[in-house]
Amino acid sequence: MKTFLGIPLARPSESRTAYKSEPGHATTLQGDTGGGHLASEAAHNPTTIPTEPLRWGTSFPEAAQRALSNDQLRHNLGFATKTIRSKRAAVVAEAPDWEDLRDAGSQTKINVLASLPALLEQFERNFTARGGHVHWARDAQEANEIVTRLVKEQDTTEVVKVKSMATQEIGLNEYLAAQGIDAFETDLAELIVQLGDDLPSHILVPAIHRNRAEIKEIFERRMESLPEGMSDAPRELAMAAREHLRKKFLRAKVAISGANFGVAETGTLTVVESEGNGRMCVTLPETLITVMGIEKIIPSFSDYEVFMQLLPRSSTGERMNPYTSMWTGVTPGDGPQNVHVILLDNGRTRALADDVGRAALKCIRCSACLNVCPVYERVGGHAYGSVYPGPIGAILTPQLTGTTGHSDPNASLPFASSLCGACYEACPVKIDIPTLLVYLRNRVAEEDKAKHMPTAWGAAMSAATFVMSDSKRFAAASKGAGALRLMAGKKGYVQNVPLPIIKGWTQSRDLPSAPKETFREWWERTHPDAPQESPLPTDREDNA
Amino acid sequence: MSTARTEILGSIARALDGVPSGIGQGELAEVPRAYRRTSDLLPGSSQVIDILIDRLEDYKAHVHQVSSTDDIPAAVRDILSEASSVVRPAGLPESWLSMLPPSTTVTTDAPRPGSQGLSPYELDAIDAVVTASRVSIADTGTIVLDGQSDQGRRAITLVPDTHVCVVLASQVVHLVPEAVALLDEHPERPLTWISGPSATSDIELNRVEGVHGPRNLHVIIVG
Numbered sequence: 145m146k147t148f149l150g151i152p153l154a155r156p157s158e159s160r161t162a163y164k165s166e167p168g169h170a171t172t173l174q175g176d177t178g179g180g181h182l183a184s185e186a187a188h189n190p191t192t193i194p195t196e197p198l199r200w201g202t203s204f205p206e207a208a209q210r211a212l213s214n215d216q217l218r219h220n221l222g223f224a225t226k227t228i229r230s231k232r233a234a235v236v237a238e239a240p241d242w243e244d245l246r247d248a249g250s251q252t253k254i255n256v257l258a259s260l261p262a263l264l265e266q267f268e269r270n271f272t273a274r275g276g277h278v279h280w281a282r283d284a285q286e287a288n289e290i291v292t293r294l295v296k297e298q299d300t301t302e303v304v305k306v307k308s309m310a311t312q313e314i315g316l317n318e319y320l321a322a323q324g325i326d327a328f329e330t331d332l333a334e335l336i337v338q339l340g341d342d343l344p345s346h347i348l349v350p351a352i353h354r355n356r357a358e359i360k361e362i363f364e365r366r367m368e369s370l371p372e373g374m375s376d377a378p379r380e381l382a383m384a385a386r387e388h389l390r391k392k393f394l395r396a397k398v399a400i401s402g403a404n405f406g407v408a409e410t411g412t413l414t415v416v417e418s419e420g421n422g423r424m425c426v427t428l429p430e431t432l433i434t435v436m437g438i439e440k441i442i443p444s445f446s447d448y449e450v451f452m453q454l455l456p457r458s459s460t461g462e463r464m465n466p467y468t469s470m471w472t473g474v475t476p477g478d479g480p481q482n483v484h485v486i487l488l489d490n491g492r493t494r495a496l497a498d499d500v501g502r503a504a505l506k507c508i509r510c511s512a513c514l515n516v517c518p519v520y521e522r523v524g525g526h527a528y529g530s531v532y533p534g535p536i537g538a539i540l541t542p543q544l545t546g547t548t549g550h551s552d553p554n555a556s557l558p559f560a561s562s563l564c565g566a567c568y569e570a571c572p573v574k575i576d577i578p579t580l581l582v583y584l585r586n587r588v589a590e591e592d593k594a595k596h597m598p599t600a601w602g603a604a605m606s607a608a609t610f611v612m613s614d615s616k617r618f619a620a621a622s623k624g625a626g627a628l629r630l631m632a633g634k635k636g637y638v639q640n641v642p643l644p645i646i647k648g649w650t651q652s653r654d655l656p657s658a659p660k661e662t663f664r665e666w667w668e669r670t671h672p673d674a675p676q677e678s679p680l681p682t683d684r685e686d687n688a
Numbered sequence: 689m690s691t692a693r694t695e696i697l698g699s700i701a702r703a704l705d706g707v708p709s710g711i712g713q714g715e716l717a718e719v720p721r722a723y724r725r726t727s728d729l730l731p732g733s734s735q736v737i738d739i740l741i742d743r744l745e746d747y748k749a750h751v752h753q754v755s756s757t758d759d760i761p762a763a764v765r766d767i768l769s770e771a772s773s774v775v776r777p778a779g780l781p782e783s784w785l786s787m788l789p790p791s792t793t794v795t796t797d798a799p800r801p802g803s804q805g806l807s808p809y810e811l812d813a814i815d816a817v818v819t820a821s822r823v824s825i826a827d828t829g830t831i832v833l834d835g836q837s838d839q840g841r842r843a844i845t846l847v848p849d850t851h852v853c854v855v856l857a858s859q860v861v862h863l864v865p866e867a868v869a870l871l872d873e874h875p876e877r878p879l880t881w882i883s884g885p886s887a888t889s890d891i892e893l894n895r896v897e898g899v900h901g902p903r904n905l906h907v908i909i910v911g
Contacts, residue, residue: 220892227893244723251719258716260700274876280692332899333890349890356892378891382899389900394808410875420846420886420901427842428808438696445875449725449865452881456828460889463743464828467901468881469842475878477798477805478841493699502703 197284197315197531198491198545200343203556207527208519217353221524224352228515231461232570239457248450250574253506256441257496263408263441264487270411274473276483281435283490284314290486291316291400291433292323298431298482300325300397304389306415306422307331308402309347309509310435310488312531313544316400327400328392330421332385339366345525345533347511348459353524356381389421399425399480403436404508405451406485409444412472413485416455418465426469432480437488439496439505451508454572458510491544500583504539506573511536513567513577519560528560529553535567539580542588550592558584725869727862729826736826736862737909740855743829747884748897749905757910760854761787764818767852767906768792771815775806775844779837784818784854797844811847817902818852819845824860825867829884831855831907832867834877842878851902853882857911 201207211217236242256263268278281287295303303320305311305327317327317338329338336351337344340362344350351359360376367388374380401422405414413434415422426432442451456465474483496502514520514534525533530541538557547555558581567577729736741751752763765787768774773793776785778800785794795814798805806814820838824831831853833839845851861867871879886901897903 224893241723244720247720248723251717255716255719258704260704261697264697264700280690280696282692282695286692330900331890332888336890349893351890352893359891378894379896381891382888382896386899390812393900394812407875412875418886419888419890419899421899423842423846423880424900427846438700445872446865446868449868450723452868453723453828453864462883464825464830464881464883466747466883466885466887468879470879470881472876472878475835475876477802478835478878479843487696489696489699493696493703496700497703 196545197313198541199529199552199554201526201529201553203553204527204529204560205556207529208523208560211523211527216355217524218522220353220355221521224346224349225515225521228348228461232458232512232515233461235457235461235463238463239453242457245450245453246572246574249454249508249572250506252442252447252450253508253573256443257439257502257505259443260438260441260496263443264438266408267406267411267441268487270409271406271413271473271485272411274411275481276411276473276485279484279486281486281488281490287314287435287486287488287490288316288319291435292320292325294431294433294484295320295325295398296323298398302326302328302392302396303398303400304328304330304392304396304425304429305334306399306401306417306425307334307350308400308435309531310402310437311400312344314435314488314490316435328389330389330393330419330425331417332382332419332421335385335389336362339363343526344531346514347509347532347534347536348514349511350525353526393421393424393428396425396429398431398433399429401425401432401434403434403440403485404455405442405448406436406440407443407445407447408441410472412445412470414448415469416452416459416465417467417469418460420467423467423469426471427479430480431482432471432484434483434485435488436485437490438492439507455508455510458512458570458572491546494546495540495543498543501539501543501580501587503575503580504536504543506575507536507540508573509536510572512570512572516566516570518562518564518566523560528557530557535561535577535581536575539575539577539584542584547588547591550588555588555591558582558588723865724863725865727866729862731861731866732857732859732911736860737857739862740824740826740829740860741909743826744884744907747829747887749829749884749907752906752908754908754910757781757856760784760908760910763908764788764852767908768816768818768850771850773814774816774818775811775814775848776818777838777840777844779840780818780820781838797840805841805843808843808847811843814848816850816852817844817848818854820854820856821859823867823870824855825864826860826862828864830864830867831882832871833880833882834871834874835879836877842880845880845882846901849902850904850906851882852906852908854908854910857909860909 239245271278279290281290301324303325307329320327329335333349333351336354336359346352356376356378359381360374363370363381363384367384370384371380374384401415403413404416415426452468456462471479474481492505495505513536517535520534528534528537528541530537532540538560542554542557545554549555561581563578563581565578568575571577744751752767754760754763761783764784768788771792773795774785774788775795775797778796778798788794795806819833819840821831822834822836822839833845835842882905885897885903885905886899887895887897888899889895
């Protein structure tokens with residue numbers, strides 16, 4: 145069987161539509177999202193925006209294989225992720241209490257998930273008391289309908305948008321377009337993606353896969369008036385974007401944002417950003433609509449003291465991002481007077497119901513795990529087929545959508561990892577992504593087994609299943625030796641990973657020659673007096 | 689009571705029902721707070737000011753140090769020598785703009801309580817804004833505005849291309865938690881945290897200062 149990264153390539157690459165779970169809103173963007181474009185350009189590079197932003201395209205192995213053949217993409221990604229990694233490392237090293245901050249951030253988010261109903265109700269009370277309106281949306285469709293209704297109430301056909309993962313997740317722009325409403329992305333990278341009829345490939349820098357020459361070409365094709373003789377220097381391109389968006393900000397009646405945090409104790413919402421486009425959106429229009437996942441709640445205003453340190457350093461590798469806006473309902477005479485928030489479920493309660501998998505909901509969307517991931521660095525964001533790519537996407541996406549067995553492309557996502565553990569080390573809220581990946585792999589295998597569908601996946605997972613069928617064994621194995629050991633079975637031979645990972649891996653890169661003995665063999669040889677059954681510490685500090 | 693609300697809260701309650709996590713993914717517990725919540729460096733001390741200046745300059749803000757509030761008018765005049773129009777919040781001390789040349793148009797935004805402020809278009813035609821600030825964080829080079837009358841509506845510090853911001857030494861703390869504790873006294877106020885002029889790194893990770901917010905940030909540190 146043909147494999148990639150050890151994952152069997154068993155399914156044909158067509159069946160996206162088979163996974164449509166609700167009325168879709170497929171839109172072929174043909175040159176009318178940036179406002180007033182040349183008609184002759186309309187047919188250039190049309191891209192079908194996926195009906196499901198959390199499940200597009202083919203399975204990860206197939207998409208990854210295609211991505212790897214794109215040299216330009218690999219070069220752009222390699223450069224970008226290396227740059228962010230070193231910036232992050234420098235500012236993290238500067239904070240002597242970084243690990244203490246991670247501990248606080250992690251426990252705070254655990255507490256949030258455990259107390260979610262009370263915190264949401266508290267947030268609702270406080271936001272409402274300050275003149276804001278709270279809406280609840282069970283799924284993407286419902287959220288999109290609420291936004292559309294609120295926009296139409298303002299008698300306008302255009303809105304400005306702050307970069308927001310939640311609104312990408314629900315496919316809001318495409319939905320609004322189908323309703324005759326233009327949604328202008330105002331973050332530079334989102335603008336590049338939108339004008340290029342493209343899809344985002346990174347949580348923080350969605351156009352990370354584009355280089356300056358490509359961006360210049362997109363701007364020339366899609367912007368009305370460009371500065372004479374504009375070069376591809378980033379400064380000149382950024383200034384062109386400033387001019388392009390300025391008039392849209394000034395005339396906008398409605399803005400749509402996401403939220404990095406919502407404070408239960410006060411009803412405060414927060415947007416963390418760099419360019420000032422966020423400030424423009426949450427300040428100038430009369431109406432502000434915020435779409436926030438229900439897990440973005442933090443209990444107290446004072447929790448900012450942790451998260452406003454963790455997020456900027458992890459995300460952009462800065463001590464602090466240039467701009468953060470915090471607003472609490474309506475402030476008379478200052479900013480939007482018609483303020484709404486939509487609390488979005490869209491699969492979050494499904495993820496919450498899994499007492500292991502729910503840890504993915506601690507995520508604060510910093511994207512540090514993407515930048516340190518050797519798989520992401522090589523295949524890029526599009527291969528994950530979801531607006532949430534990278535290691536966090538691999539555990540979040542399949543839980544938000546649920547999976548329908550191994551032929552569902554999202555079922556392949558937990559396999560999109562070498563389990564090297566770098567993501568866990570980088571995560572500011574200490575999500576144990578490698579353990580969750582292995583856990584979800586097992587879940588996929590179990591789902592297949594339940595359907596009496598013996599597959600290569602199921603067989604591959606059999607060794608791991610023994611370990612994971614008992615929570616104590618699972619805990620000992622995952623804590624003791626890292627997630628790979630789960631795959632190794634009781635003998636502990638890491639070479640004998642029951643998935644043909646090594647074969648697939650070497651299709652795309654060199655692998656150092658295998659050691660003559662396993663770690664366990666080496667340990668037993670060099671530590672004859674050590675306990676035999678547990679060569680590594682059985683507990684880690686963070687789980688104490 | 690919407691159906692969606694009832695259903696979502698019900699789903700959460702069902703999801704959380706049952707045995708707490710058994711494999712170390714975490715249970716409800718007191719948040720460990722071993723991180724630095726207060727600093728040995730006192731607010732306004734020379735070490736704290738030095739750190740703030742270092743961070744501000746690192747993010748390409750222009751820093752001007754003066755020894756007392758009496759020096760603010762001259763500093764403002766020098767910084768705004770090129771500006772032909774300036775907007776001020778109603779509560780800004782009159783004297784701060786007193787040395788601007790007569791040729792500079794000074795507009796007060798929302799001069800009386802209840803009066804309409806300048807429109808975005810009117811603000812877009814103004815070169816610069818001068819404001820005070822609430823608190824600054826040395827460790828991160830961050831200035832926080834909280835919308836009081838000496839800082840004004842959020843829009844006035846956003847649309848003009850130059851922001852001159854006055855920071856009193858006594859308002860400078862070392863660490864983020866020290867500033868959050870102060871802001872927590874009035875969490876309902878609209879807050880803007882500013883760390884350098886607006887910037888983007890969206891094109892090949894090259895930092896470009898000045899996108900949609902003010903492209904020039906001048907900080908006058910007093911004392």
